Amino acid sequence: MSTLIAMTQRHIRREAVSDQLFALLRDRILGGELAPGSALTAERDLAAEYGVNRHAVREAVKRLQQARLVEVSHGGRTLVQDWRRTAGLDLAVGIAAADAGPSVEDLARDALEMRACIGADAARLCAIRCSELAAAQIVEATGRYARSGPDLAELGAADVAWWRLIVEGSGNVAYLLAFNSLVDGALPVAEVPGALRTGELLDVDAHVRLAGHIAAREAEAAELLARELLSRSVPAVLRKAVR
Amino acid sequence: MSTLIAMTQRHIRREAVSDQLFALLRDRILGGELAPGSALTAERDLAAEYGVNRHAVREAVKRLQQARLVEVSHGGRTLVQDWRRTAGLDLAVGIAAADAGPSVEDLARDALEMRACIGADAARLCAIRCSELAAAQIVEATGRYARSGPDLAELGAADVAWWRLIVEGSGNVAYLLAFNSLVDGALPVAEVPGALRTGELLDVDAHVRLAGHIAAREAEAAELLARELLSRSVPAVLRKAVR
DNA sequence: AAGAAAATCTGGTCCAACCAGTTGACCACT
DNA sequence: AGTGGTCAACTGGTTGGACCAGATTTTCTT
Numbered sequence: 080m081s082t083l084i085a086m087t088q089r090h091i092r093r094e095a096v097s098d099q100l101f102a103l104l105r106d107r108i109l110g111g112e113l114a115p116g117s118a119l120t121a122e123r124d125l126a127a128e129y130g131v132n133r134h135a136v137r138e139a140v141k142r143l144q145q146a147r148l149v150e151v152s153h154g155g156r157t158l159v160q161d162w163r164r165t166a167g168l169d170l171a172v173g174i175a176a177a178d179a180g181p182s183v184e185d186l187a188r189d190a191l192e193m194r195a196c197i198g199a200d201a202a203r204l205c206a207i208r209c210s211e212l213a214a215a216q217i218v219e220a221t222g223r224y225a226r227s228g229p230d231l232a233e234l235g236a237a238d239v240a241w242w243r244l245i246v247e248g249s250g251n252v253a254y255l256l257a258f259n260s261l262v263d264g265a266l267p268v269a270e271v272p273g274a275l276r277t278g279e280l281l282d283v284d285a286h287v288r289l290a291g292h293i294a295a296r297e298a299e300a301a302e303l304l305a306r307e308l309l310s311r312s313v314p315a316v317l318r319k320a321v322r
Numbered sequence: 323m324s325t326l327i328a329m330t331q332r333h334i335r336r337e338a339v340s341d342q343l344f345a346l347l348r349d350r351i352l353g354g355e356l357a358p359g360s361a362l363t364a365e366r367d368l369a370a371e372y373g374v375n376r377h378a379v380r381e382a383v384k385r386l387q388q389a390r391l392v393e394v395s396h397g398g399r400t401l402v403q404d405w406r407r408t409a410g411l412d413l414a415v416g417i418a419a420a421d422a423g424p425s426v427e428d429l430a431r432d433a434l435e436m437r438a439c440i441g442a443d444a445a446r447l448c449a450i451r452c453s454e455l456a457a458a459q460i461v462e463a464t465g466r467y468a469r470s471g472p473d474l475a476e477l478g479a480a481d482v483a484w485w486r487l488i489v490e491g492s493g494n495v496a497y498l499l500a501f502n503s504l505v506d507g508a509l510p511v512a513e514v515p516g517a518l519r520t521g522e523l524l525d526v527d528a529h530v531r532l533a534g535h536i537a538a539r540e541a542e543a544a545e546l547l548a549r550e551l552l553s554r555s556v557p558a559v560l561r562k563a564v565r
Numbered sequence: 566a567a568g569a570a571a572a573t574c575t576g577g578t579c580c581a582a583c584c585a586g587t588t589g590a591c592c593a594c595t
Numbered sequence: 596a597g598t599g600g601t602c603a604a605c606t607g608g609t610t611g612g613a614c615c616a617g618a619t620t621t622t623c624t625t
Contacts, residue, residue: 093616121605121606121607122606122607123606123607137607137608140607151607152606152607153606153607153608154605154606154607154608155606155607156605156606156607157606157607
């Protein structure tokens with residue numbers, strides 16, 4: 080009960096104590112083990128319980144606070160918040176790690192749906208208001224994408240870089256930040272099956288046409304094509320009921 | 323140079339040292355004062371510079387790390403990252419605080435655009451796959467919304483609660499988290515002019531019809547109406563060029 | 566000049582206090 | 596019984612100093 084890292088893997092995969100503690104508490108909150116409204120264990124007690132220093136606990140709790148998973152008040156107790164009402168998109172990472180809550184498959188579908196929604200509107204806005212220079216860069220990047228290696232991972236990276244140009248061109252910072260949250264947050268965790276994404280990644284022609292629509296300022300056509308292209312990877316799985 | 327809080331407001335609006343330091347460093351990064359790729363001042367030096375303890379500095383840096391504004395490595399220097407490539411949607415708060423970067427007006431427009439985009443798709447999905455119970459609750463909540471006070475702030479709160487039901491009903495956790503990020507992140511900072519929002523908030527009939535579409539499982543009609551309703555508040559300001 | 570060793574940077578962790586708000590039990594007074 | 600105030604015991608917030616651990620730079624040896 081005194082160390083967080085197992086004695087195995089002595090010098091491999093070292094992770095900061097506060098990071099481990101953060102992940103542990105985060106998962107307990109997301110998993111519902113720590114109910115919303117209930118009080119988190121006091122910092123001193125947490126430190127004693129896990130055999131770590133109180134500062135490490137504080138760093139972890141501070142991150143929980145920033146993620147809006149808990150509400151701390153000087154002198155009072157630290158209360159667990161309802162993440163479904165307070166947590167932000169950045170939390171998508173690690174939501175899958177929790178036992179309860181949405182499954183990895185559901186989260187993957189949700190992230191892909193959001194990607195399609197944002198991507199389509201970003202393409203539309205990009206066609207409307209990106210600079211001529213940005214449009215030219217997108218067209219040029221399409222050529223690089225076409226010459227991208229046959230390796231699926233490499234192709235995926237090139238695809239992300241290509242889409243980033245479009246999202247940047249949309250001039251919408253919120254879309255840009257959400258794009259970041261999805262790219263290095265939700266999607267890597269989800270591990271979308273390759274078979275699902277090939278239909279999108281291998282269609283170089285669709286990428287070329289989309290770039291053309293943007294450069295030609297055909298906003299509606301760009302939006303429709305983007306939505307169609309990005310929807311291919313969305314698993315058509317319907318959940319029966321919510322809540 | 324030794325105290326962060328001004329001597330005025332002695333006991334009013336006390337803020338934790340680490341929170342002040344976090345906000346200060348965050349704004350410097352977002353404002354471009356600290357260039358991406360450059361090294362952040364060492365923790366010991368920051369502590370000395372601001373006359374605070376190193377532990378407070380560490381808590382602030384830890385939050386910067388979680389926000390993906392910096393990259394810290396044990397033994398090496400802490401590097402400033404390019405927030406446009408790494409930061410997530412939760413950062414929308416405080417982006418306006420930075421001097422450089424997007425203006426508050428631009429950020430408000432971006433947030434409203436994203437709200438319309440997500441809201442429309444959430445309404446569509448809600449009509450497709452929310453439970454009968456959830457649909458009934460949305461219809462019922464519409465009645466409460468109609469009886470909501472004439473106060474614009476109260477009406478706005480009721481509106482947020484009403485949309486939350488729809489986003490919940492969509493069954494998409496990513497949408498739910500993004501909704502949270504927008505509601506208690508970007509939108510409050512933006513302070514959308516009331517005149518802009520009245521066209522949306524006062525139209526109770528549109529809310530009633532939207533709830534009806536969802537209950538009737540008319541996905542396309544719900545999506546179109548939601549998009550139209552949410553687009554009313556978006557300022558039709560076009561920026562000339564991006565980048 | 567090349568490589569090894571040492572000094573010295575960096576962040577990570579710990580201990581032991583103390584400051585500053587909050588809470589609640591307790592007691593005096595009405 | 597009800598009210599109000601005091602005080603002890605929580606809680607989180609902050610500080611100082613020490614030391615560990617990884618990365619970098621310098622220095623010395625070969």
